[in-house]
Amino acid sequence: MKLDLKVMECVPNVSEGRDLGKVGELADLLRASPGISLLHVTSDADHNRSVFTCLGEPRALLSAATAFCARAFELIDMRQHTGCHPRMGAVDVVPFVPLGGTTMVEAVAVAHELGEAVGAMGVPVYFYEEAALQEERRNLADVRRGEYECLPERANGCGPVPDAGPHDFNPRSGACLIGARRPLIAFNVNLGTADVTVAQTIARTIRESSGGMPAVKALGVELKELGIVQVSMNLVDYRRTGMHQVLEAIRREAARFGVPVLESELIGLLPLEAVEDSLRHCLQMREFDSSRIIEAHLLRSSSSPESSR
Amino acid sequence: MKLDLKVMECVPNVSEGRDLGKVGELADLLRASPGISLLHVTSDADHNRSVFTCLGEPRALLSAATAFCARAFELIDMRQHTGCHPRMGAVDVVPFVPLGGTTMVEAVAVAHELGEAVGAMGVPVYFYEEAALQEERRNLADVRRGEYECLPERANGCGPVPDAGPHDFNPRSGACLIGARRPLIAFNVNLGTADVTVAQTIARTIRESSGGMPAVKALGVELKELGIVQVSMNLVDYRRTGMHQVLEAIRREAARFGVPVLESELIGLLPLEAVEDSLRHCLQMREFDSSRIIEAHLLRSSSSPESSR
Numbered sequence: 001m002k003l004d005l006k007v008m009e010c011v012p013n014v015s016e017g018r019d020l021g022k023v024g025e026l027a028d029l030l031r032a033s034p035g036i037s038l039l040h041v042t043s044d045a046d047h048n049r050s051v052f053t054c055l056g057e058p059r060a061l062l063s064a065a066t067a068f069c070a071r072a073f074e075l076i077d078m079r080q081h082t083g084c085h086p087r088m089g090a091v092d093v094v095p096f097v098p099l100g101g102t103t104m105v106e107a108v109a110v111a112h113e114l115g116e117a118v119g120a121m122g123v124p125v126y127f128y129e130e131a132a133l134q135e136e137r138r139n140l141a142d143v144r145r146g147e148y149e150c151l152p153e154r155a156n157g158c159g160p161v162p163d164a165g166p167h168d169f170n171p172r173s174g175a176c177l178i179g180a181r182r183p184l185i186a187f188n189v190n191l192g193t194a195d196v197t198v199a200q201t202i203a204r205t206i207r208e209s210s211g212g213m214p215a216v217k218a219l220g221v222e223l224k225e226l227g228i229v230q231v232s233m234n235l236v237d238y239r240r241t242g243m244h245q246v247l248e249a250i251r252r253e254a255a256r257f258g259v260p261v262l263e264s265e266l267i268g269l270l271p272l273e274a275v276e277d278s279l280r281h282c283l284q285m286r287e288f289d290s291s292r293i294i295e296a297h298l299l300r301s302s303s304s305p306e307s308s309r
Numbered sequence: 310m311k312l313d314l315k316v317m318e319c320v321p322n323v324s325e326g327r328d329l330g331k332v333g334e335l336a337d338l339l340r341a342s343p344g345i346s347l348l349h350v351t352s353d354a355d356h357n358r359s360v361f362t363c364l365g366e367p368r369a370l371l372s373a374a375t376a377f378c379a380r381a382f383e384l385i386d387m388r389q390h391t392g393c394h395p396r397m398g399a400v401d402v403v404p405f406v407p408l409g410g411t412t413m414v415e416a417v418a419v420a421h422e423l424g425e426a427v428g429a430m431g432v433p434v435y436f437y438e439e440a441a442l443q444e445e446r447r448n449l450a451d452v453r454r455g456e457y458e459c460l461p462e463r464a465n466g467c468g469p470v471p472d473a474g475p476h477d478f479n480p481r482s483g484a485c486l487i488g489a490r491r492p493l494i495a496f497n498v499n500l501g502t503a504d505v506t507v508a509q510t511i512a513r514t515i516r517e518s519s520g521g522m523p524a525v526k527a528l529g530v531e532l533k534e535l536g537i538v539q540v541s542m543n544l545v546d547y548r549r550t551g552m553h554q555v556l557e558a559i560r561r562e563a564a565r566f567g568v569p570v571l572e573s574e575l576i577g578l579l580p581l582e583a584v585e586d587s588l589r590h591c592l593q594m595r596e597f598d599s600s601r602i603i604e605a606h607l608l609r610s611s612s613s614p615e616s617s618r
Contacts, residue, residue: 005607039606055606100607183603243592264594272604279584282591283552285573290604294492295581297348297364298314298409 005100008107009183010036010054010061011268012094014072015087015174017043022075023050029071035060042267046223047232048083049092051186053268058102058110065094066117069176073121078148078174084221085232088144088151089123089174096131096180104130107180112164115178119165124151127163128179137163140177141209141217148174185235185274186267187243189250192260196222199229202253206231206246213249215240228262238274244281314409317416318492319345319363319370320577321403323381324396324483326352331384332359338380344369351576355532356541357392358401360495362577367411367419374403375426378485382430387457387483393530394541397453397460398432398483405440405489413439416489421473424487428474433460436472437488446472449486450518450526457483494544494583495576496552498559501569505531508538511562515540515555522558524549537571547583553590 016022023043030038036056043050052068054061069091076090094114096107111131119125132138137160146159153159155169162175191199199220204210207218215237221230231250235241243264251261272290280288290296325331332352339347345365352359361377363370378400385399403423405416420440428434441447446469455468462468464478471484500508508529513519516527524546530539540559544550552573560570581599589597599605 007607009603037606040601055603099603247592261593264592266594266597266601269601269603269606272602275584275588275602278592279588283556283573283587284570285575288575292349292575292578293581293584294318294364294408294578295599297346297578298316 006057006102007055007100008058008061008102008110009097009099009269010056010065010094011051011097012054012065012068012072013049013051013087013092014076015049015078015081015083015090015092016072016076017048017050017083018045025075026050026068026072027052029068030054030064033060033064033067036064040268044085044223045225046083046221047085048081049085049087051267055099058096058106061096062110062113065114069094069114069118069123070121073123073173077172079171081148084223086141086144086147086219087174088148089176090172091118091123091176092174093128093140093177093179095129095178097183098180099183104180104182107131111178111180115164115176118176118178119162121165121173123165123170123173124162124167124175125164126160126175126177128177129181131178131180133163140179143177151175182237183271185238185243185270187233187235187246188265188267189231189233189247190223190226190262190265191229191231191250191254192262193229193257194222194227196220196229198254198257198259199231201257202250203231203233205253206249207233213241213246216246218246238271238277242274242277242281244278315366315411316364316409317367317370317411317419318406318408318578319365319374319403320360320406321363321374321377321381322358322360322401323385324358324387324390324392324399324401325381325385326357326359326392327354334384335359335377335381336361338377339363339373342369342373342376345373349577353394354534355392355530356394357390358394358396360576364408367405367415370405371419371422374423378403378423378427378432379430382432382482386481388480390457393532395450395453395456395528396483397457398479398485399481400427400432400485401483402437402449402486402488404438404487406492407489408492413489413491416440420487420489424473424485427485427487428471430474430482432474432479432482433471433476433484434473435469435484435486437486439489440487442472449488452486460484491546492580494547494552494579496542496544496555497574497576498540498542498556499532499535499571499574500538500540500559500563501571502538502566503531503536504568505529505538507563507566507568508540510566511559512540512542514562515558516542522550522555525555527555547580547586551583551586551590553587 203218203220512527512529
């Protein structure tokens with residue numbers, strides 16, 4: 001199922017997850033953008049954040065993302081923003097992910113072009129991961145340290161200077177972090193307790209930065225509206241640590257606190273390979289891959305009749 | 310992912326799983342058949358059986374299956390056949406499964422046409438499941454009761470008369486069971502013991518016919534070459550009982566004997582919906598479906614560019 005299409009994924013995250021009118025307007029803008037598909041939108045009131053997953057040809061994605069940022073800066077005011085997810089701006093992060101026949105070099109180029117456009121809108125821009133211009137800005141968590149609240153200090157010369165756009169503090173829009181990266185899985189696990197220290201302790205146990213599982217980033221956060229807590233994760237290399245592996249680790253750790261795992265949640269999309277890995281693991285089925293799924297062949301025979309023998 | 314294609318699955322099972330030269334020749338015949346795809350072949354030496362999974366337009370499948378049966382009757386001699394899987398003939402079963410835009414009525418019609426062709430080759434034919442002409446022949450296990458060894462008796466007027474073909478015993482080819490059915494999942498679980506009574510006891514516990522899980526058919530068999538045993542199953546309605554559910558039940562029962570589950574195995578293909586169900590269950594992820602898989606959208610945008618916005 002390797003395809004030679006010239007497509008990328010673009011996954012803007014905005015700091016609004018409560019006013020669904022605003023989120024809907026931004027989604028409509030993406031749906032109306034020529035040459036791209038809006039595949040998924042997730043909004044969370046506790047995170048006060050929404051994630052838009054788009055797919056399309058690189059130039060079409062760049063146009064759509066530029067228009068999206070312009071409108072989001074009009075709709076979202078960071079001076080009123082509270083939420084449990086770390087964030088630095090109204091359009092907090094915009095990663096580009098090369099898929100099919102596109103390369104990371106192309107994704108970095110698109111990220112840098114978007115950065116110039118956003119900078120011209122008066123919003124300070126930092127480039128992260130593969131788009132980083134400085135090695136110490138590769139890790140998103142490092143770039144975002146101090147969050148929105150540290151931006152006035154940065155404007156006063158304390159801390160990193162933006163990679164594009166003005167160096168002044170923009171109180172309404174904050175800063176925008178634009179990157180290029182490999183596909184990751186945004187995976188959350190909800191726990192049946194109101195005690196956020198349980199989620200925080202488990203996050204510390206499993207995340208790579210404190211000696212846990214490789215390629216796992218994890219935070220413990222409180223979902224006040226639901227009265228529960230969550231281990232919120234990015235699995236940045238699902239071949240090294242997959243969903244099934246972190247879920248098992250979290251179940252084991254949560255059991256030590258007498259806390260049940262309520263459910264897991266996927267934000268956005270995931271690669272087919274991750275589905276195959278998890279199924280092989282969960283069903284102890286060494287030989288499974290997607291060629292064993294009937295529909296994979298139906299799609300193939302519908303798209304290329306000459307391959308139907 | 311519902312498609313309106315006029316396709317069916319056809320899954321002939323032959324009583325040869327040791328002589329891979331013969332199996333390979335039958336596979337090549339299917340690969341060379343116009344208008345169909347051979348998607349998967351499984352051969353097992355202990356079962357002494359091979360399963361061929363084909364997909365194609367109904368008329369093309371009928372031609373391919375007819376040629377396949379003719380060649381299999383030449384290659385396979387039931388007088389020498391031993392194996393742990395129940396069987397009645399050289400081409401033991403040939404089920405047709407309607408997919409996409411085809412109906413069960415069409416699958417039954419193709420099954421009946423193949424039955425006439427196989428009967429004309431001098432092999433007694435029984436129709437089963439949706440293709441059954443008599444209610445008591447719907448269940449494959451009932452039709453196959455007594456196996457190959459009871460066929461001389463049947464020819465002498467004891468037991469059911471064939472639905473097509475000669476009523477005489479055909480010692481070389483046995484009988485052929487031709488059916489039409491919904492998709493099923495052929496799912497086996499291997500256990501780390503040489504004691505076949507463990508697999509037989511577990512099979513009895515989980516199968517519907519002895520009061521176990523709905524829509525589960527199960528047999529305990531010995532895999533002599535591997536020195537282990539297997540619970541060999543058909544999940545005939547995976548929406549009622551899925552792979553994850555039988556696997557959990559088998560793990561629990563096997564633990565009572567102190568026997569480990571070594572691995573599970575899929576024979577042939579399965580529907581995407583079954584993958585989604587198992588993943589939702591294993592990852593406790595209520596919201597998962599295949600629209601969350603990146604490749605599902607890549608395929609779609611490659612096959613119909615107009616839908617890429």
